[in-house]
Amino acid sequence: xSVPTANDPAATATGRAxxxxxxxxxxxxxxxxxxxxxxxxxxxxxxxxxIGEAVGVVGESGSGKSVTGRAVMGxxxxxxxxxxxxxxxxxxxxxxxxxxxxxxxxxxxxxxxFQNPFTSLNPVFKVGTLLSEVLRRNRGMNKAQAxxxxxxxxxxxxxxxxxxxxxxxxxxxxxxxQQRIVVAMALALEPELLIADEPxxxxxxTVQAEIxxxxxxxxxxxxxxxVFISHDLGLVSDFATRVYxxxxxxxxxxxxxxxxxGGRHPYTRGLVASVPSVAQRxxxxxxxxxxxxxxxxxxxxCAFHPRCPYATDVCRTDDPERQVLxxxxxxxxxxxxxxxxxxx
Numbered sequence: 001x002s003v004p005t006a007n008d009p010a011a012t013a014t015g016r017a018x019x020x021x022x023x024x025x026x027x028x029x030x031x032x033x034x035x036x037x038x039x040x041x042x043x044x045x046x047x048x049x050x051i052g053e054a055v056g057v058v059g060e061s062g063s064g065k066s067v068t069g070r071a072v073m074g075x076x077x078x079x080x081x082x083x084x085x086x087x088x089x090x091x092x093x094x095x096x097x098x099x100x101x102x103x104x105x106x107x108x109x110x111x112x113x114f115q116n117p118f119t120s121l122n123p124v125f126k127v128g129t130l131l132s133e134v135l136r137r138n139r140g141m142n143k144a145q146a147x148x149x150x151x152x153x154x155x156x157x158x159x160x161x162x163x164x165x166x167x168x169x170x171x172x173x174x175x176x177x178q179q180r181i182v183v184a185m186a187l188a189l190e191p192e193l194l195i196a197d198e199p200x201x202x203x204x205x206t207v208q209a210e211i212x213x214x215x216x217x218x219x220x221x222x223x224x225x226x227v228f229i230s231h232d233l234g235l236v237s238d239f240a241t242r243v244y245x246x247x248x249x250x251x252x253x254x255x256x257x258x259x260x261x262g263g264r265h266p267y268t269r270g271l272v273a274s275v276p277s278v279a280q281r282x283x284x285x286x287x288x289x290x291x292x293x294x295x296x297x298x299x300x301x302c303a304f305h306p307r308c309p310y311a312t313d314v315c316r317t318d319d320p321e322r323q324v325l326x327x328x329x330x331x332x333x334x335x336x337x338x339x340x341x342x343x344x
Contacts, residue, residue, distance in 0.1 A: 040249065050225065055227050057069070070112075074108050113196045176203055194218075196227065247304055265333050301319060
């Protein structure tokens with residue numbers, strides 16, 4: 001069941017995207033494979049992004065956050081993957097399903113920036129060729145128009161001497177500059193929604209900040225919706241105005257960026273507490289005991305209960321419903337109303 005949002009609870013409850021909503025996803029399920037060996041990687045995710053909003057999705061490796069992004073992008077192979085949802089709309093219009101085998105791929109007004117920029121850039125082509133190919137295929141530009149637009153795009157992502165760098169190969173750029181080129185290629189599609197999947201993981205800390213600042217500026221200038229997927233809580237809390245915390249293929253908690261400092265779900269609290277802080281002197285770093293379940297091998301009841309200090313018998317048998325904690329703030333926990341509010 002879809003949970004009402006802070007924007008328009010009544011609209012969401014009736015199965016419609018709320019006014020001002022860019023992306024609305026309800027009850028998303030993603031399964032890899034078929035039969036007994038099938039892996040249910042995403043289990044009933046609800047995700048909303050308003051027009052011009054920056055939303056963060058955080059969680060440990062294997063939580064389903066990247067698979068969720070790829071499902072929205074429509075790039076999961078329909079031959080091996082089942083994607084189901086009760087709603088997946090952009091500005092109220094249903095997103096087209098991924099193409100069938102042998103069929104022409106139906107484009108979505110969504111673009112994606114991936115984790116490793118070098119694997120996103122064909123090393124045998126110059127940057128100008130890579131950008132021009134995107135522009136000519138997707139926007140019908142001729143060669144001259146594509147070159148002019150390519151220079152404009154490289155300028156937009158702050159690559160110096162853009163015109164001359166069109167003649168450079170990807171390996172002639174640093175990792176940070178390569179990621180800027182990937183962002184430029186995504187912008188060439190004129191997306192209404194940009195999904196950034198761990199876009200800074202392979203970069204140095206100082207370069208990470210530059211990429212995050214670039215994405216923030218582009219999002220504000222173009223009023224794009226952005227979904228920023230990361231395991232780095234600091235980057236997400238700095239970038240996003242709203243955050244979804246994922247665990248074992250589900251949303252554990254969602255709310256404003258204050259979730260990253262005063263979350264109510266035990267898993268969110270554990271994540272935040274495990275981040276080193278110069279304000280707190282600790283002999284040892286705090287960790288969440290145990291390990292996340294393997295995708296498709298979830299325990300009965302709440303998937304977090306084997307690692308949760310507050311787990312009781314009901315947690316071991318029953319899936320928790322999302323509880324409303326405040327305007328736009330929810331957590332899927334049986335005992336969330338019994339736990340004291342905490343800050344950090």
